[in-house]
Amino acid sequence: MGKKVGLTLDDVIAAAAAIADRDGLEAMSLRAVADDLGIKTPSLYNHVDGLAGLRRELALHGARHLAEIVSSARGDGDPAEVVRRSARAYRRFALEHQGLYQALLPAPKPGEDDELYAAMAAPAAELAETLISAGVEEGETVHMIRALRATVHGFIDLEMKDGFGMPEAVDVSFEKAIDVVIQGVLIEAE
Numbered sequence: 001m002g003k004k005v006g007l008t009l010d011d012v013i014a015a016a017a018a019i020a021d022r023d024g025l026e027a028m029s030l031r032a033v034a035d036d037l038g039i040k041t042p043s044l045y046n047h048v049d050g051l052a053g054l055r056r057e058l059a060l061h062g063a064r065h066l067a068e069i070v071s072s073a074r075g076d077g078d079p080a081e082v083v084r085r086s087a088r089a090y091r092r093f094a095l096e097h098q099g100l101y102q103a104l105l106p107a108p109k110p111g112e113d114d115e116l117y118a119a120m121a122a123p124a125a126e127l128a129e130t131l132i133s134a135g136v137e138e139g140e141t142v143h144m145i146r147a148l149r150a151t152v153h154g155f156i157d158l159e160m161k162d163g164f165g166m167p168e169a170v171d172v173s174f175e176k177a178i179d180v181v182i183q184g185v186l187i188e189a190e
Contacts, residue, residue, distance in 0.1 A: 007037065009047045013061045016054055020099025028099060030054065055103060060119050062100040067122035069093050074126060079134030080182050086127055087152050087178045094156045101156075124149075136185060144185045151181050 015036045020028040030051055034041040048054040073089035074082050094101040108117045127148070128141040136144055155177055157163075164170050 007039065007043070007047070009057065011037065012044060012047045012054070013057050016058050017061060017097070017100050020058065020103060021097050022099070025099045025102040028054075028058070056113070056116060058100065058103040060116055062097070062103050063116070063119035063122065065097070065100070066090070066093050066104070067119070067126065070123040070126045074130060079130050082130045083127070083134075083148065083182055083185070084175075084178055086130065087148065088174075090123070090149075090152050091156055091174065094153075095159070098160060131185065134185070147184065148178075148181050151177055 012033060015033045016028050019032050019036060023032075030041050030044050033054065034044055044054070048057055069089045069092075070086050073085040075085070104120065107120050110117055124142075124145050127145050128138075131141045131144050132138055155174055159170060164173065
């Protein structure tokens with residue numbers, strides 16, 4: 001394998017994301033990415049700081065992609081419907097990009113990695129604006145977002161691990177779970 005001319009960080013991240021989504025985050029290694037790109041593994045060090053650096057870049061990419069998806073789901077309309085659309089978009093992202101979704105955890109704490117922290121906070125900031133427009137007090141938005149995220153993430157985790165064995169439609173169960181959270185948020189806002 002020779003040096004691949006014109007290889008960019010975006011190329012490296014795209015290859016890593018494809019491997020993580022196809023084979024799982026644990027299968028995404030420097031060697032797997034290099035093989036996919038047709039280069040030698042040491043060449044990746046021109047773009048990332050080892051596996052930890054690659055995983056960080058993957059998390060940044062995933063967080064930015066999720067923020068775009070949540071932002072585009074917002075649109076206009078009733079805040080409850082906006083929250084529903086955001087939850088659906090979050091779930092769709094996680095199911096379509098399972099490896100990229102896995103790369104979003106654990107989330108950094110404030111001060112650990114400011115760039116990554118800001119990227120991961122962006123989807124929550126989008127949702128906070130919606131909740132405030134629904135009448136949720138600004139100081140309560142973090143708690144409501146955590147409740148919604150915990151519900152959606154828990155549902156997604158069970159769904160990815162085939163945790164829903166009953167024959168009833170999983171999509172209907174997801175909608176009902178989101179409705180329960182929305183009702184709780186709207187009652188809290190009153």
